[in-house]
Structure formats: C-alpha cells, structure tokens
Amino acid sequence: MKNIPYKIYLSEEELPRQWYNVRADMKTDHSPILNPATLKPVTVSDLEPVFCTELAKQELNTTDRFIDIPDEVRDFYKMYRPSPLVRAYCLEKALGTPAKIYYKFEGQNTSGSHKLNSAIAQAYYAKQQGLTSLTTETGAGQWGTALSMACGYFGLKLRVYMVRVSSEQKPYRKAVMETYGAKVIPSPSDTTNVGRKILAEFPDNTGSLGTAISEAVEVAVSTEGTRYVLGSVLNQVLLHQTIIGLESKKALEKCDEYPDIVIGCAGGGSNLGGLMAPFMQDKLAGRHAPHFIAVEPASCPSLTRGKFAYDFCDTGKVTPLARMYTLGSGFIPSANHAGGLRYHGMSPILSQLYHDGYLDEARSVEQTKVFEAAELFARVEGTLPAPESSHAIAVAIQEALKCKETGEEKTILFGLTGTGYFDLAAYMAYNAGTMTDYIPTDADLERGFSCIPHLDGIQ
Numbered sequence: 303m304k305n306i307p308y309k310i311y312l313s314e315e316e317l318p319r320q321w322y323n324v325r326a327d328m329k330t331d332h333s334p335i336l337n338p339a340t341l342k343p344v345t346v347s348d349l350e351p352v353f354c355t356e357l358a359k360q361e362l363n364t365t366d367r368f369i370d371i372p373d374e375v376r377d378f379y380k381m382y383r384p385s386p387l388v389r390a391y392c393l394e395k396a397l398g399t400p401a402k403i404y405y406k407f408e409g410q411n412t413s414g415s416h417k418l419n420s421a422i423a424q425a426y427y428a429k430q431q432g433l434t435s436l437t438t439e440t441g442a443g444q445w446g447t448a449l450s451m452a453c454g455y456f457g458l459k460l461r462v463y464m465v466r467v468s469s470e471q472k473p474y475r476k477a478v479m480e481t482y483g484a485k486v487i488p489s490p491s492d493t494t495n496v497g498r499k500i501l502a503e504f505p506d507n508t509g510s511l512g513t514a515i516s517e518a519v520e521v522a523v524s525t526e527g528t529r530y531v532l533g534s535v536l537n538q539v540l541l542h543q544t545i546i547g548l549e550s551k552k553a554l555e556k557c558d559e560y561p562d563i564v565i566g567c568a569g570g571g572s573n574l575g576g577l578m579a580p581f582m583q584d585k586l587a588g589r590h591a592p593h594f595i596a597v598e599p600a601s602c603p604s605l606t607r608g609k610f611a612y613d614f615c616d617t618g619k620v621t622p623l624a625r626m627y628t629l630g631s632g633f634i635p636s637a638n639h640a641g642g643l644r645y646h647g648m649s650p651i652l653s654q655l656y657h658d659g660y661l662d663e664a665r666s667v668e669q670t671k672v673f674e675a676a677e678l679f680a681r682v683e684g685t686l687p688a689p690e691s692s693h694a695i696a697v698a699i700q701e702a703l704k705c706k707e708t709g710e711e712k713t714i715l716f717g718l719t720g721t722g723y724f725d726l727a728a729y730m731a732y733n734a735g736t737m738t739d740y741i742p743t744d745a746d747l748e749r750g751f752s753c754i755p756h757l758d759g760i761q
C-alpha cells in the first residue's frame with residue numbers, strides 16, 4: 303500500500319505557470335455571447351466599456367489552450383497557494399466506505415474561498431491598464447471580500463454592491479471589506495437608476511445578485527477610469543479558477559491517483575469549472591472518463607430544472623445575453639435560503655458541457671441536508687465548511703455510501719471551496735432546528751421563466 307499523507311502540498315515551484323482554457327478543446331463551443339442592442343456576437347470593443355481589455359480578450363478567447371499567469375499574480379498566489387489537497391481519511395472511516403475521498407481546500411486565505419484566485423488576476427489586469435477603480439456585486443460576501451483584498455493589494459478603489467439580505471445577515475463581511483478599503487453599498491440602492499427603479503416598484507426588495515450586477519455595471523460604464531468585474535459565470539473567471547484543478551491533478555499524480563468522480567458545488571460554475579478543467583481535457587481527448595457531478599441547491603436549481611436558453615446575466619437586463627441554463631433573470635430564491643449559490647444562471651461553458659453530456663450529471667440538495675453533511679464533515683474532518691462547499695460534501699458522501707454498498711474503491715475528488723466562519727447565522731438556524739427547506743414549485747419557476755427573452759430565430 304502506498305502511504306498517502308493526509309495533506310498533499312505542492313511546492314511553490316510547482317505552482318502552475320499557466321491557466322488552462324477548456325474552450326480550446328471543447329467539441330462544441332458555447333453559443334456566442336450577444337450584444338443585447340444588436341443581438342450580434344459581442345466583440346472585444348463591445349466589452350471594453352464594461353470590462354478591462356485584457357479580460358475582454360480572455361472572455362472571447364477560443365484558441366489559446368494555455369494562458370500565462372502573470373508573474374505578479376503568481377507571486378500573490380504564493381501567499382496562499384498551492385492549496386492543500388486533503389485525503390479525507392477521517393470521513394472515509396466515519397462512513398465506513400472503501401472509497402478514497404480527496405478534497406481540494408480553497409478556504410485558507412482571509413476571504414475564505416477560491417474567489418481570490420480570480421479577484422487577484424482581474425485586479426492585476428485593471429492596474430496594468432491604468433484604471434483607478436472597479437465596481438462589483440457580492441451575494442454571500444466572499445467575492446466582495448476577495449476583490450477587496452485584491453484591490454487593496456494593487457491600490458485600486460472598489461465599490462461593492464452587496465445583496466441587501468446578505469448585508470443584513472453578514473455585517474462582519476462589510477467590516478472586512480472596509481478594512482481592505484472597499485466601499486460597500488446594500489443593493490438595491492438609491493445610488494443608481496436601476497436601483498431606484500426597482501425600489502420604486504418593490505420597496506421591500508431584499509435584493510438579488512442579478513440586481514446588484516445591474517447597479518455595479520451602471521456605475522462602471524458611467525464613471526471615468528472604472529470597470530466592472532464579476533466573480534463567477536464568465537469564461538475569464540473559469541479560466542483563472544483552473545489553478546484549482548491543475549494543482550489537484552498534479553498532487554494526485556504524485557500519489558498515482560486519478561479521480562473516478564469529480565464533484566463541485568455550482569453557483570455560477572467557476573469553482574467546478576476550474577476543478578474539473580484539466581480532467582475535462584482528458585475526457586475531451588478520450589484519455590480518461592471521470593464522472594463529473596455539479597451540485598446545486600434545491601431552492602435555486604438552474605441545471606436540474608432550468609431552461610437552456612439565451613438570457614440576461616442580470617435582472618436589470620443591461621448585460622449581454624448568454625445561452626445558459628437559467629431560471630430567468632428575475633428569479634429570486636426564497637428568503638429562507640441560507641446556503642449561497644443563489645444566481646439564476648450558469649456559466650455558458652458549463653452549460654454547454656452539461657448540454658453535450660461531458661459534464662455528466664447535476665444533482666440538487668435541500669439545505670437541511672446540506673447542513674447535515676456540513677455538521678458531519680466539521681466533526682470528523684475538523685474544518686467548518688462553507689454552506690456552498692457543503693453541497694459538494696453532501697454528494698461526495700452519497701457517492702461514498704454507494705461505494706460502501708457495492709464495495710467499489712472509487713476515487714472521489716471534490717472541491718471544498720471555503721470556510722463557514724461568515725455563515726454562522728445559517729449554522730445557528732440549523733443548530734436551533736429552525737432551518738427549513740423550500741423547493742420552488744413549477745409555478746414559482748414559471749414566473750422566472752417568463753422573464754427569459756424570446757429571441758426570434760436565435761437558438
């Protein structure tokens with residue numbers, strides 16, 4: 303028997319030097335992102351008023367398989383990467399499974415999640431371009447925190463539109479963001495036209511990521527030296543997050559391991575896209591056939607119950623149109639939903655891979671089941687997981703228990719995207735037994751679908 307340690311660390315030297323662009327290998331590229339005014343595929347110059355130029359180029363890059371990680375970004379990565387790949391011996395034992403479970407832990411930085419991997423890259427390109435400030439939205443707060451750290455590092459100003467319900471649930475997130483120099487504004491707000499319009503119509507609106515995006519974009523395009531950045535969904539973000547999968551693959555190779563099953567939680571799809579990318583490369587090339595599973599909340603089920611259609615990426619309908627699995631840009635998960643992953647759509651890359659069957663499966667989990675898995679994981683593996691990450695834990699446990707039944711020694715890899723220190727209100731609700739599940743009815747979903755635009759002649 304090989305002696306595989308609990309934690310497998312790569313050296314700083316082994317930190318990947320390039321990100322992997324899965325689009326260069328996809329059998330069918332995702333449908334083009336459309337300019338909402340012309341319904342023509344967007345070009346770099348369409349995107350430039352909103353995004354940094356280099357990031358706009360990455361967004362539309364279908365040809366370069368590998369893209370160099372700039373030295374400054376790689377140096378920043380070294381402050382918290384390579385992140386550990388952990389063999390979950392204690393979880394295996396608690397479950398009594400013959401499966402070998404590994405997780406890639408992205409929570410060991412102050413922002414507490416994988417989002418810093420893209421935040422630092424995006425801030426770097428903004429700085430390179432000579433921009434002075436950025437705007438963004440944040441839901442649960444991880445992205446806003448990560449970007450605050452990145453902007454603080456490069457001396458950029460940052461304005462964060464934070465979904466109102468989250469800003470009320472998570473006041474400490476704001477304290478961290480402000481410490482790094484960001485300005486945090488609960489959304490919808492009266493600082494933008496789109497926010498004022500939404501508040502006039504629905505004064506008690508608790509906000510959504512879609513609305514916060516609309517506000518952040520409005521400010522970016524109307525303020526000198528300012529661009530908008532997004533923490534998930536976009537191709538550029540998936541690209542930066544491939545650092546997770548590339549490191550995981552290298553670390554597994556050191557142990558002569560290759561995953562049979564790769565599991566990730568899916569909000570906008572960036573951590574799963576990044577974790578599975580190098581394994582997807584193998585699958586697309588016919589070298590290996592790992593089984594990929596996306597896990598989403600039952601209360602925001604874009605892959606399992608959404609439509610594959612062109613839709614806006616925001617509620618205010620100011621962003622380009624992407625063909626993706628979507629619940630409709632007006633969809634807002636029920637207010638009792640505490641587990642993050644509340645975005646209405648899904649990364650166009652992941653959507654296409656799912657549609658074509660390369661991303662094999664999507665599963666949804668109810669939040670009380672998610673917290674059950676989180677509790678078990680915390681007790682046996684020692685780390686308090688983020689609720690988002692715990693979706694992946696729940697399905698990793700399901701798969702490990704299947705192995706227990708069949709006796710198969712499958713190798714399971716999942717993404718532990720973050721820690722749960724800022725989700726203590728949700729843990730308190732779970733511990734008090736007051737957490738409830740709400741699964742949207744078909745009628746609830748129909749209301750969201752009714753916002754999906756009908757684009758004549760465009761599939």
Ligand SMILES: *Cc1c(COP(=O)(O)O)cnc(C)c1O
Pocket residue numbers: 414415416417444445533534535567568569570571572573574642643688690691719720721
């Ligand atoms: C944002 C976040 C997610 C979900 O985002 P993806 O883009 O789908 O990866 C998952 N886990 C944590 C901890 C997060 O902060």
